[in-house]
Amino acid sequence: MKKKLIALTLTALMGFSVLAGCGGNQAAEGDEAAGESTEPKIVRHNLGADPQTIDPALNTAVDGAIFLVNVFEGLCKTDENEKAIPGMAESWEVSEDGLTYTFKLRDAKWSDGEPVKAQDFEFAWKRALDPTTAAEYAYQMYYLKGGEAFNSGEATIDEVGVKAIDDKTLEVVLESPTPYFLELTAFPTYFPVRKDIVEADPEGWALNMETYISNGPFKAVEWSHNDVLKVVKNENYYDADSIQLDGIDFYMIVEESTGMSAYESGEIDYLEHIPTDQIPTLQESHEDFEIQPYLGTYFYVFNTTKEPVNDPKVRKALTLAIDRQAIVDVVTKGGQKPASGFVPSGMTLSDGSDFREKGGDFGIPATANVEEAKKLLAEAGYPDGQGFPTIEVMYNTLEAHKAIAEAIQEMWKQNLGINVELRNEEWKVFQETRTQGDFIIARHGWIGDYVDPMTFLDMWLSNSGNNDADWFNDEYDKLIADSKKAEGADRDALMLQAEKLMMDANITMPIYYYTKPTLLKSYVKGVHFSPLGFVFYHNATIEK
The missing domain is CATH 3.40.190.10 (Periplasmic binding protein-like II)
Structure with missing residues (x-):
């Protein structure tokens, strides 16, 4: 998301x-x-x-x-297959070139009884792009013509490709054809908000339930x-x-x-954060227990500007020195699979093949490759961990995160001879710490916003608000930009190249692909x- x-x-x-x-x-x-x-x-x-x-x-x-x-509800909702169906928009037309969408809104009301208008969508989308809003997900709106230019201060708000033609008609112009654009309109960043409500109290409207008007x-x-x-x-x-x-x-x-x-x-x-030691018993005997599918990757992110992880060899050594199979078998126990790349299984290419299978494993084994990890650490100047500074791993407070961090801490100690300290913060504080780059290594995770590999790839763009690795690569930016204009096999190839580039840079340490154990x-x-x-x-x- x-x-x-x-x-x-x-x-x-x-x-x-x-x-x-x-x-x-x-x-x-x-x-x-x-x-x-x-x-x-x-x-x-x-x-x-x-x-x-x-x-x-x-x-x-x-x-x-x-x-x-x-x-809230966007122009579209999604069905059980994550495909777009009518939401606030009862119908739409798409131009032959795939660039212009004309949405017709149904007769709908806000929770205070006021009518939902096309202007509410125009305001909300431009607000998300406005640099003064400081929305981390502003890049999710770069599909709109002029969206990125406005967000970066190179265009005016009137040049953004969204316009209310009248109260019930919204015209949207894209930078390039986007096969999943309708699904994007069901994503929270694309939800409408009321201009009169927001502008009356920009900082507090979403904190006061009396002014929290929704649709x-x-x-x-x-x-x-x-x-x-x-x-x-x-x-x-x-x-x-x-x-x-x-x-x-x-x-x-x-x-x-x-x-x-x-x-x-x-x-x-309903409960989804379940003590991991109880999962095997629940799976065997509790009728309420289910493991739901979850398109996401659990990983650690490196701050590529901070020593010693500013060295790609150090990042690669740390990545190779952990036993992912032991983590999912002994610690998480929820049917997770060891991660060998950043994009999880379940994302398909244009020919129907699985992106993960086509992309390969980047030499990341399910079990630790200690020999190669020690070799890389020595090449970085730390033979057998000698001279390697004590580093800190941050995670947000949760028993499961603590258990994983402790397991990795011990693996790095045993396999590389390095010392790691652990620090946890409550969720709100942790998010801010990670966003501000005040860490060396931090727990992270990403769940797809829509069912396409791009949702895992464009977060590492240089101008992405979610690029917590502080990794900036012009070649990567170009691959992503080109892939958003390409189609079919050409688009597939560009996305596969992009993932290889970010994985070769070792800006993240994938650990496992998510599942969601639940009790309902x-x-x-x-x-x-x-x-x-x-x-x-x-x-x-x-x-x-």
């Missing part, structure tokens, strides 16, 4: 006081006797941590995105930070009659063991889990 993959954090909640009184979906005694329940149908979803932001233009994390896709099936009513974010059914949603839930309570229990206890005691209905109460029906990390409650209900 991209949105950055999060592993949800924050100060652990002690006990379950935050859940007390929520009642959830239990029927009152008298209602049960009558065979009916008058309790509202509210799903209790453990989001795990306070989202850093719920502003569609500023969010880059999966936790925020899960919330956003349930309270999706649910609307926010309460945000108790580090506790719960509550949404209820949006009666003004154009398809409100199809929404069966009365609401969703997004809780923020960060400790996996505490979340598990809350699930087992019936105080939450059996009485919650109709939830859609997207392999892109979204959890949709549009068709969900509670049956007891």
Whole structure:
């Protein structure tokens, strides 16, 4: 999403006081006797941590995105195959050259009853591109004609290729044909926001639930930070009659063991951060447990400007010296696969072949290649680790991240003779630390924003707000730019070259390809889990 993959954090909640009184979906005694329940149908979803932001233009994390896709709606939605279907736009036309899209908006309302207009999309998209907004995902809008030029200060806002022709007609002009553009319009960065609402309080509108106006099936009513974010059914949603839930309570229990206890005691209905030592038993015997597909890569990112990892040989040595198979077998235990490249399996090329299979493994074995790692470290000036400074690995607070970091710390000590210190920060602080480049090595993860290899590749552009490696390469930028203008086999070849270039530079250390172990109460029906990390409650209900 991209949105950055999060592993949800924050100060652990002690006990379950935050859940007390929520009642959830239990029927009152008298209602049960009558065979009916008058309790509202509210799903209790453990989001795990306070989202850093719920502003569609500023969010880059999966936790925020899960919330956003349930309270907002873009021009398109996506179906169960992640393909675009009508959302706020009831129809559209595409020019023969694939550059101009004309969207016709349906009659829809915001949660305060005001009509959704084409101008809301024009404002939102230009706001995301405006350099004063400082949106990390601004590059996701570079598909628009003039988008990159405006964001870099080389064009005016009026030159951006999005324009409201009238209240119900939005014209969009692209830089080049983009086969997944319709799917992009379902991504949170492309969601509409109201100009009058945002400009009345630019810094605070998304923090105050009274001004947090949305256009999706649910609307926010309460945000108790580090506790719960509550949404209820949006009666003004154009398809409100199809929404069966009365609401969703997004809780923020960060400790996996505490979340598990809350699930087992019936105080939450959905959990995805599960203690890894319990996964094998759950997989064998718990009817609520499932491993969902997840198009993402768990990795460590190197700050290529900081010693000693500014040396590519050091980065390669560190990459080769870890045993990925042991990590997924002994630590994570959720059916993950060792990562041999940055783009995960499941992304196809124009001929239908898998990008990962075609791209190869870049010499990264599932188990450690200690001999080659030690050779590279010696060539970098650190034979057997001698003279290598103690380095710090940062991760955001979560038991699973700690366990992985400790395993890697021990592998580097045993295989390379180097010392590593570990430091954790709560999620909001960690995101800022990593974005600002205040680290040497940091935990990272990336879940696809759409089903195409490009979603894993363009984050490393020199002008990408998500390029936490601080790696700038003109050749890479050109490969990505050229691939966005190419089609078919030519486009495939350019993307494969781009991944090889960034992998040869060793700016990241891929560890494994994600899966999503989940627990969902059996009485919650109709939830859609997207392999892109979204959890949709549009068709969900509670049956007891």
